[in-house]
Amino acid sequence: xxxxxxxxxxxxxxxxxxxxxxxxxxxxxxxxxxxxxxxxxxxxxxxxxxxxxxxxxxxxxxxxxxxxxxxxxxxxxxxxxxxxxxxxxxxxxxxxxxxxxxxxxxxxxxxxxxxxxxxxxxxxxxxxxxxxxxxxxxxxxxxxxxxxxxxxxxxxxxxxxxxxxxxxxxxxxxxxxxxxxxxxxxxxxxxxxxxxxxxxxxxxxxxxxxxxxxxxxxxxxxxxxxxxxxxxxxxxxxxxxxxxxxxxxxxxxxxxxxxxxxxxxxxxxxxxxxxxxxxxxxxxxxxxxxxxxxxxxxxxxxxxxxxxxxxxxxxxxxxxxxxxxxxxxxxxxx
Amino acid sequence: xxxxxxxxxxxxxxxxxxxxxxxxxxxxxxxxxxxxxxxxxxxxxxxxxxxxxxxxxxxxxxxxxxxxxxxxxxxxxxxxxxxxxxxxxxxxxxxxxxxxxxxxxxxxxxxxxxxxxxxxxxxxxxxxxxxxxxxxxxxxxxxxxxxxxxxxxxxxxxxxxxxxxxxxxxxxxxxxxxxxxxxxxxxxxxxxxxxxxxxxxxxxxxxxxxxxxxxxxxxxxxxxxxxxxxxxxxxxxxxxxxxxxxxxxxxxxxxxxxxxxxxxxxxxxxxxxxxxxxxxxxxxxxxxxxxxxxxxxxxxxxxx
Amino acid sequence: xxxxxxxxxxxxxxxxxxxxxxxxxxxxxxxxxxxxxxxxxxxxxxxxxxxxxxxxxxxxxxxxxxxxxxxxxxxxxxxxxxxxxxxxxxxxxxxxxxxxxxxxxxxxxxxxxxxxxxxxxxxxxxxxxxxxxxxxxxxxxxxxxxxxxxxxxxxxxxxxxxxxxxxxxxxxxxxxxxxxxxxxxxxxxxxxxxxxxxxxxxxxxxxxxxxxxxxxxxxxxxxxxxxxxxxxxxxxxxxxxxxxxxxxxxxxxxxxxxxxxxxxxxxxxxxxxxxxxxxxxxxxxxxxxxxxxxxxxxxxxxxxxxxxxxxxxxxxxxxxxxxxx
Numbered sequence: 001x002x003x004x005x006x007x008x009x010x011x012x013x014x015x016x017x018x019x020x021x022x023x024x025x026x027x028x029x030x031x032x033x034x035x036x037x038x039x040x041x042x043x044x045x046x047x048x049x050x051x052x053x054x055x056x057x058x059x060x061x062x063x064x065x066x067x068x069x070x071x072x073x074x075x076x077x078x079x080x081x082x083x084x085x086x087x088x089x090x091x092x093x094x095x096x097x098x099x100x101x102x103x104x105x106x107x108x109x110x111x112x113x114x115x116x117x118x119x120x121x122x123x124x125x126x127x128x129x130x131x132x133x134x135x136x137x138x139x140x141x142x143x144x145x146x147x148x149x150x151x152x153x154x155x156x157x158x159x160x161x162x163x164x165x166x167x168x169x170x171x172x173x174x175x176x177x178x179x180x181x182x183x184x185x186x187x188x189x190x191x192x193x194x195x196x197x198x199x200x201x202x203x204x205x206x207x208x209x210x211x212x213x214x215x216x217x218x219x220x221x222x223x224x225x226x227x228x229x230x231x232x233x234x235x236x237x238x239x240x241x242x243x244x245x246x247x248x249x250x251x252x253x254x255x256x257x258x259x260x261x262x263x264x265x266x267x268x269x270x271x272x273x274x275x276x277x278x279x280x281x282x283x284x285x286x287x288x289x290x291x292x293x294x295x296x297x298x299x300x301x302x303x304x305x306x307x308x309x310x311x312x313x314x315x316x317x318x319x320x321x322x323x324x325x326x327x328x329x330x331x332x333x334x
Numbered sequence: 335x336x337x338x339x340x341x342x343x344x345x346x347x348x349x350x351x352x353x354x355x356x357x358x359x360x361x362x363x364x365x366x367x368x369x370x371x372x373x374x375x376x377x378x379x380x381x382x383x384x385x386x387x388x389x390x391x392x393x394x395x396x397x398x399x400x401x402x403x404x405x406x407x408x409x410x411x412x413x414x415x416x417x418x419x420x421x422x423x424x425x426x427x428x429x430x431x432x433x434x435x436x437x438x439x440x441x442x443x444x445x446x447x448x449x450x451x452x453x454x455x456x457x458x459x460x461x462x463x464x465x466x467x468x469x470x471x472x473x474x475x476x477x478x479x480x481x482x483x484x485x486x487x488x489x490x491x492x493x494x495x496x497x498x499x500x501x502x503x504x505x506x507x508x509x510x511x512x513x514x515x516x517x518x519x520x521x522x523x524x525x526x527x528x529x530x531x532x533x534x535x536x537x538x539x540x541x542x543x544x545x546x547x548x549x550x551x552x553x554x555x556x557x558x559x560x561x562x563x564x565x566x567x568x569x570x571x572x573x574x575x576x577x578x579x580x581x582x583x584x585x586x587x588x589x590x591x592x593x594x595x596x597x598x599x600x601x602x603x604x605x606x607x608x609x610x611x612x613x614x615x616x617x618x619x620x621x622x623x624x625x626x627x628x629x630x631x632x633x634x635x636x637x638x
Numbered sequence: 639x640x641x642x643x644x645x646x647x648x649x650x651x652x653x654x655x656x657x658x659x660x661x662x663x664x665x666x667x668x669x670x671x672x673x674x675x676x677x678x679x680x681x682x683x684x685x686x687x688x689x690x691x692x693x694x695x696x697x698x699x700x701x702x703x704x705x706x707x708x709x710x711x712x713x714x715x716x717x718x719x720x721x722x723x724x725x726x727x728x729x730x731x732x733x734x735x736x737x738x739x740x741x742x743x744x745x746x747x748x749x750x751x752x753x754x755x756x757x758x759x760x761x762x763x764x765x766x767x768x769x770x771x772x773x774x775x776x777x778x779x780x781x782x783x784x785x786x787x788x789x790x791x792x793x794x795x796x797x798x799x800x801x802x803x804x805x806x807x808x809x810x811x812x813x814x815x816x817x818x819x820x821x822x823x824x825x826x827x828x829x830x831x832x833x834x835x836x837x838x839x840x841x842x843x844x845x846x847x848x849x850x851x852x853x854x855x856x857x858x859x860x861x862x863x864x865x866x867x868x869x870x871x872x873x874x875x876x877x878x879x880x881x882x883x884x885x886x887x888x889x890x891x892x893x894x895x896x897x898x899x900x901x902x903x904x905x906x907x908x909x910x911x912x913x914x915x916x917x918x919x920x921x922x923x924x925x926x927x928x929x930x931x932x933x934x935x936x937x938x939x940x941x942x943x944x945x946x947x948x949x950x951x952x953x954x955x956x957x958x959x960x961x962x963x
Binding site for chain 3: 048051053055077081082083084085086089090092096097098099100101102111112115116157160
Binding site: 486491579596602612615 | 779920931935943
């Protein structure tokens with residue numbers, strides 16, 4: 001029984017733009033799932049929707065989010081509040097403005113503790129212990145957010161997120177905008193914390209490299225849909241979806257520095273338009289007429305590896321053809 | 335949610351949106367898209383027309399004493415068929431005065447707003463751009479302007495220069511630029527650091543050129559916004575100065591009408607004399623606010 | 639530590655501004671035609687010698703800059719000179735007026751700011767929609783009405799027609815309580831306060847309200863509000879957080895408003911014939927009593943400049959990010 005199970009989730013903005021179009025995911029207790037995709041593919045929306053943190057314009061239109069025997073999509077705000085931060089925490093993107101600028105860190109820890117009925121003394125103790133764990137000097141409690149560097153803020157937020165020892169951590173691009181060294185520290189920290197606390201991690205990022213390192217499983221999103229999902233090593237070494245194949249080729253490979261990096265020509269579709277057929281068809285070098293008329297379902301290939309492509313079976317051939325120079329830039333293959 | 339690839343950061347090319355013909359027209363007509371904006375525009379256009387056509391529209395000479403059939407002066411006469419808004423304490427037709435008052439509103443409003451815009455914008459531009467001592471000096475001047483109480487100063491100045499319309503305009507303009515100066519300066523301070531300004535500087539553009547060709551067009555929307563609101567504030571200021579008895583005795587302004595009504599103790603009975611001028615001022619100011627608010631969206635939410 | 643440096647800097651800056659204001663004001667008033675000698679004696683002609691003696695008495699025969707130094711020196715000792723019109727020390731004349739203005743403006747400012755913050759928070763916390771737009775419009779309307787016109791209407795209606803409230807001034811010359819309610823201390827003044835305070839609040843509450851509303855709307859979209867919700871804070875706690883972060887612009891404006899308010903709401907006082915420094919200022923101009931005019935003018939300026947200083951300091955204290963500038 002998975003810890004977190006999202007089924008056919010549909011999220012709309014303003015009743016018109018569909019940011020998440022029928023996404024289904026599962027995360028085991030203590031497991032780690034990475035969500036990757038381009039800007040605007042809906043991964044941030046998905047992360048926010050998981051804990052019902054969408055802005056007023058956003059709404060969950062359909063689907064379920066099962067977490068610990070409750071459907072987070074439909075329970076009341078009051079019930080949600082009991083779960084938020086206690087059972088599931090959220091670590092946001094760019095901690096720049098995520099901490100209250102006019103309150104000290106101590107105040108923010110205490111306010112959070114107070115919201116859930118934790119005693120002040122216990123909260124202070126926990127805070128100090130957690131800050132130490134993330135390798136921050138507890139003296140930082142008396143500082144204001146703007147007095148800390150980006151990396152320090154990120155770590156402080158992670159410490160705050162663990163205040164009630166949750167079982168699930170939803171991290172929305174926590175390493176974006178940090179320099180490489182700090183990135184490394186954050187990734188290591190998250191990995192260690194996961195091991196120590198049996199913490200399940202839903203990790204959103206556009207950086208495949210980081211996801212490869214941190215997550216056991218990965219889901220590739222495009223235009224609000226899951227294109228491919230499975231064990232990270234398998235998906236990245238033997239991608240079966242054209243999009244994943246293209247993505248894979250857009251990252252440098254340290255084992256083959258001479259290999260040219262290619263990007264995928266074109267732009268993701270506008271989310272305000274409803275699409276017939278596969279969302280990737282307009283940019284896919286392997287697209288066939290059926291791709292434009294019938295949307296492929298996410299079907300399992302082998303153990304745990306599922307792909308949404310009509311031609312997933314020809315993955316090997318596609319991967320080979322993918323190496324043809326000029327294939328991805330402008331124009332579809334015949 | 336971006337639907338396109340993210341553009342590289344730091345636009346070296348001038349990012350300002352040049353209002354090309356058609357989109358400029360569309361922007362100008364923006365207020366008409368809403369009820370409140372449409373109402374505002376209607377009122378302002380009415381005032382404009384009334385002011386322009388005053389000599390034609392007016393039923394009587396606003397300064398001519400009105401008499402009744404028995405050759406008695408028509409003092410404080412209630413509204414009637416002959417005098418739609420009645421007469422004043424001195425027997426003058428209220429409606430005619432109201433109509434002519436619109437001219438003052440226009441003259442004062444537009445002139446002051448223009449002067450204020452001119453002074454305030456330039457001070458803001460120079461202070462924000464040059465920084466250092468120029469900035470200190472100009473901001474000190476602005477602090478001074480803020481410290482001086484507006485109405486008392488206007489009253490003193492008008493006493494000094496003798497009450498007249500032009501002197502009232504001067505009295506208003508001499509202080510009112512202070513707010514826009516500060517606001518424009520802040521805008522310029524942030525614009526100064528932008529890529530396109532630095533690029534122009536490196537390319538060897540002179541300070542003046544950078545200021546007026548590059549920076550000024552980007553503060554223009556904010557300037558226009560303040561100019562628009564200043565029309566309302568200036569009209570209100572003139573009405574206040576007149577109400578205190580320091581208005582131009584040779585002109586009829588709406589504020590002046592209220593002054594006379596108050597000072598002759600007529601407010602007790604002559605509602606036809608006290609309501610219309612105040613209502614006119616209120617409607618005018620509200621309309622400027624309503625229309626200005628519509629343009630506020632344009633000025634503030636620009637992506638630049 | 640850094641805060642004290644900031645405070646010192648701002649205080650010096652303020653002092654310089656006040657000095658400049660004093661010079662400016664002094665020059666301005668010296669330019670007004672009319673001289674105490676001509677004023678004191680109306681249209682009578684004085685022998686030259688008497689005129690000269692009078693001028694010497696008033697110190698008017700000294701060079702201007704000398705007069706200024708004397709004036710400034712006296713000012714610092716609390717001596718504001720003698721009123722030409724009242725023949726009494728200016729301080730004596732002006733002080734009760736100042737108190738009266740404070741009596742009038744304190745309720746106005748307190749009410750306007752309270753209503754502003756509460757209303758702005760309420761309007762801003764709602765998701766924005768027709769009701770909210772209409773609310774905002776309704777608030778803007780009193781702002782556009784001339785304060786003296788509202789005063790006139792309220793007077794005509796409630797004082798003259800309905801006789802609920804007294805007509806003008808601060809107290810009746812002769813007041814005989816008609817019943818126990820009226821016999822309560824302060825009833826007379828209080829009943830005179832009602833209409834002017836209502837008028838003042840109507841006109842001044844719009845700005846803080848709109849500022850708070852705008853600030854709150856902006857704050858609602860901030861990242862830390864999302865995290866606050868994620869942390870499980872209650873709706874009330876979230877709203878309080880929003881208000882705390884949005885309140886800076888309003889407080890800034892409030893302090894400035896206080897400066898302008900205590901500077902004397904000239905129009906309000908004139909309409910209601912309230913004996914405050916605003917009305918005094920205008921009257922003294924008409925009476926060519928320029929020591930009094932000068933003193934009230936300067937007092938008003940001091941109020942504004944001082945409150946600006948308070949605002950700067952409060953801002954530095956409330957928003958920790960500012961102190962480092």
